[in-house]
Amino acid sequence: MIGAQILIECLEREGVEIMFGYPGGQVLPIFDKLYDSKIRFILTRHEQGAAHAADGYARATGKVGVCLATSGPGATNLTTGIANAYMDSVPMVAITGQVKTFLIGNDAFQEADVTGVTRSISKHNFLVKDVNDLARTIREAFHIASTGRPGPVVIDIPVDVQQADCDFFWPQEVSIRGYKPTYFGHAGQIKKAARLIARSKRPVLYIGGGVITSGAHQEVLRLAEGIKAPVAMTMMGLGAFPGTHQMSLGMLGMHGTAYANHAVTESDLIIAIGARFDDRVTGRIDAFAPNAKVIHIDIDPTSISKNIRVDIPIVGDAKNILGQILEEIKKKPDTEKWLNQIREWKSRHPLRYIHDGEKIKPQFVIEQIYEATKGKAIIVTEVGQNQMWSCQWYKYDEPRTFISSGGLGTMGFGFPAALGVKLGCPEKEVFDIAGDGSIQMNIQELMTAVCNKIPVKVAILNNGFLGMVRQWQELFYKKRYSSVKISSPDFVKLAESFGAIGMQITKKPDVRKAIEKALRIDNTVLMDFIVEPEENVYPMVPAGSAINQMISGLA
Amino acid sequence: MKHTISVLVENKFGVLARISGLFSARGYNINSLSVSETHDPTMSCMTIVIDAADERILEQIKKQLNRLIDVITVSDLTKKEHVERELMLVKVAVKAKDKPKVKQLARKFNAVISGTKNDCIILDITAEQGRIDAFLNALKGFKISELVRTGKIAMVK
Numbered sequence: 001m002i003g004a005q006i007l008i009e010c011l012e013r014e015g016v017e018i019m020f021g022y023p024g025g026q027v028l029p030i031f032d033k034l035y036d037s038k039i040r041f042i043l044t045r046h047e048q049g050a051a052h053a054a055d056g057y058a059r060a061t062g063k064v065g066v067c068l069a070t071s072g073p074g075a076t077n078l079t080t081g082i083a084n085a086y087m088d089s090v091p092m093v094a095i096t097g098q099v100k101t102f103l104i105g106n107d108a109f110q111e112a113d114v115t116g117v118t119r120s121i122s123k124h125n126f127l128v129k130d131v132n133d134l135a136r137t138i139r140e141a142f143h144i145a146s147t148g149r150p151g152p153v154v155i156d157i158p159v160d161v162q163q164a165d166c167d168f169f170w171p172q173e174v175s176i177r178g179y180k181p182t183y184f185g186h187a188g189q190i191k192k193a194a195r196l197i198a199r200s201k202r203p204v205l206y207i208g209g210g211v212i213t214s215g216a217h218q219e220v221l222r223l224a225e226g227i228k229a230p231v232a233m234t235m236m237g238l239g240a241f242p243g244t245h246q247m248s249l250g251m252l253g254m255h256g257t258a259y260a261n262h263a264v265t266e267s268d269l270i271i272a273i274g275a276r277f278d279d280r281v282t283g284r285i286d287a288f289a290p291n292a293k294v295i296h297i298d299i300d301p302t303s304i305s306k307n308i309r310v311d312i313p314i315v316g317d318a319k320n321i322l323g324q325i326l327e328e329i330k331k332k333p334d335t336e337k338w339l340n341q342i343r344e345w346k347s348r349h350p351l352r353y354i355h356d357g358e359k360i361k362p363q364f365v366i367e368q369i370y371e372a373t374k375g376k377a378i379i380v381t382e383v384g385q386n387q388m389w390s391c392q393w394y395k396y397d398e399p400r401t402f403i404s405s406g407g408l409g410t411m412g413f414g415f416p417a418a419l420g421v422k423l424g425c426p427e428k429e430v431f432d433i434a435g436d437g438s439i440q441m442n443i444q445e446l447m448t449a450v451c452n453k454i455p456v457k458v459a460i461l462n463n464g465f466l467g468m469v470r471q472w473q474e475l476f477y478k479k480r481y482s483s484v485k486i487s488s489p490d491f492v493k494l495a496e497s498f499g500a501i502g503m504q505i506t507k508k509p510d511v512r513k514a515i516e517k518a519l520r521i522d523n524t525v526l527m528d529f530i531v532e533p534e535e536n537v538y539p540m541v542p543a544g545s546a547i548n549q550m551i552s553g554l555a
Numbered sequence: 556m557k558h559t560i561s562v563l564v565e566n567k568f569g570v571l572a573r574i575s576g577l578f579s580a581r582g583y584n585i586n587s588l589s590v591s592e593t594h595d596p597t598m599s600c601m602t603i604v605i606d607a608a609d610e611r612i613l614e615q616i617k618k619q620l621n622r623l624i625d626v627i628t629v630s631d632l633t634k635k636e637h638v639e640r641e642l643m644l645v646k647v648a649v650k651a652k653d654k655p656k657v658k659q660l661a662r663k664f665n666a667v668i669s670g671t672k673n674d675c676i677i678l679d680i681t682a683e684q685g686r687i688d689a690f691l692n693a694l695k696g697f698k699i700s701e702l703v704r705t706g707k708i709a710m711v712k
């Protein structure tokens with residue numbers, strides 16, 4: 001069997017049903033074999049789109065997303081997508097062609113040092129120089145990508161290796177001596193954690209994307225209800241606990257709810273699960289939960305005690321560890337007073353916006369999408385204000401229903417990712433909530449959507465600005481708006497020219513109608529909502545402030 | 556404070572770049588790094604001396620190293636009983652009349668004379684770092700024209 005055939009055979013055995021990518025000179029043998037394969041191949045219009053689509057597919061399904069590109073420019077175009085998946089711990093395998101083995105290092109045509117370039121933005125990478133190593137490498141790549149703290153793995157395959165012949169051998173087991181993730185929590189630590197929980201008076205669960213990765217949402221729910229503790233989520237954690245649950249505090253941090261930030265600040269015990277105390281969450285670190293003990297559950301030991309001192313670290317898989325803790329908890333804390341306090345914060349500082357003018361408020365559009373979809377859609381976002389409002393104004397009750405670029409904050413992620421999401425979950429309504437800036441970053445994928453019949457709904461919150469940057473210039477640079485005014489094409493005509501459906505909405509009463517109409521259309525729909533140009537995201541914690549020092553922005 | 560860390564890695568191409576890349580990307584300083592194959596040709600051993608501002612950074616460095624797939628084990632030798640050595644080659648420019656003095660110093664420090672020319676002597680010393688530093692100090696009165704050190708290698712007792 002030649003290398004290219006081995007690759008396809010391995011991908012099929014790994015259960016790959018769909019791949020995203022773009023052909024080129026150094027992957028011709030692979031594309032030739034793909035021609036006969038049952039794997040569905042989605043030809044995007046840019047390799048970045050392929051990487052984000054594979055990423056979106058992986059986030060929505062929990063399976064490994066796979067993308068494929070040629071050497072040199074194909075591979076470098078993937079890199080933003082690889083970095084994005086790395087920052088958000090998304091299982092992905094990125095396959096790149098490489099120039100012939102004997103040409104490597106000679107500045108050959110379309111050569112780039114892919115393993116060098118991707119070393120710090122991937123969980124691991126391989127350059128396969130011998131076809132005899134290929135099958136084992138692919139097996140290892142899928143294993144590494146999908147276990148422990150997941151992440152993208154890059155496999156760079158020179159074209160002569162794709163053409164070389166060897167016997168096919170599929171290793172049943174994978175064993176990598178330097179890679180043995182810990183899955184179960186240390187029994188002693190579990191006991192200590194249970195004791196600390198029983199003694200606490202003001203506990204808060206602080207949960208992140210790790211809960212979703214681990215599939216620990218049921219255990220989180222049991223713990224929160226069992227010990228009667230409120231739950232604050234990071235952006236990556238939205239959906240890991242039902243947003244409509246009375247114990248939910250919504251998102252915490254820079255644009256979190258006031259009640260989440262107050263609760264964390266006043267708490268005496270933070271139970272952090274699959275979250276990493278990112279600076280957007282903690283604000284000024286020495287003022288973060290100053291009186292709290294911290295239990296930190298994470299599968300990645302490097303996340304623990306990286307940003308904040310932890311009292312009880314527990315390394316392992318969140319689902320297992322929470323199961324162990326739930327068994328261990330004998331005495332439940334009395335949190336009645338604490339929950340009263342939380343209720344008071346909730347009623348005193350609800351999320352709100354003022355909607356009295358003529359113009360459509362962006363928050364209103366999201367609320368209307370929420371109502372029209374009965375909270376059952378999968379929401380993908382771009383980056384900026386649109387993203388923060390999507391965190392605040394849609395409530396996510398299920399894991400994997402909110403999909404957004406967290407760690408890297410990649411504008412242009414949302415739309416191609418939404419295509420991957422829809423392909424992974426065809427029975428779900430999928431919305432990309434976008435800014436007018438972000439949507440223009442990967443707008444070419446509209447063609448991919450239309451010709452592959454991927455009926456995602458794009459809601460552009462068109463404020464005529466790079467809104468989030470404008471907000472910072474307004475608040476911290478005396479309104480000196482420098483290169484943040486951004487013009488857009490006529491999105492209706494643009495959609496039509498691609499064969500999609502375009503709508504422009506300028507009046508409040510038309511918002512709901514447009515959404516309902518889009519839901520009835522079995523095609524890609526671009527809704528251009530002309531919204532209030534200078535609306536800000538509130539509450540907001542200015543960079544470097546304590547998270548309970550919020551600007552509410554509303555008089 | 557300086558720490559000596561011994562890292563057992565897969566003897567694969569690109570591993571050194573992964574380790575050095577980790578240090579530069581995360582802003583950790585390496586004082587010295589020495590690497591070579593072990594008795595098992597599939598593994599290499601790296602001895603890395605680092606200057607960690609505090610215990611927390613040291614812990615992070617160890618954890619980050621462990622996280623690399625090609626790293627098999629990481630052990631901090633600083634607090635364990637261990638043997639450590641470094642090799643230094645130093646070329647001293649000397650006139651004929653001073654040569655005996657240099658040779659005498661070399662004998663005192665168990666350094667070996669590995670080469671001589673009319674105007675210079677190459678000395679070769681293998682010892683603990685402190686002893687090498689002392690030797691260099693003793694050579695202060697002479698003109699050193701070239702100097703190379705291997706960086707520390709170490710092994711638990």
Ligand SMILES: Cc1ncc(C[n+]2csc(CCOP(=O)(O)OP(=O)(O)O)c2C)c(N)n1
Pocket residue numbers: 382383384385386387409410411412434435436437438439461463465466467468469
């Ligand atoms: C690729 C990339 N470039 C630049 C940025 C910096 N950035 C963050 S938010 C933002 C503005 C986004 O504008 P828009 O998409 O219109 O969304 P809005 O904030 O108006 O909702 C920019 C430029 C980024 N996050 N990603």
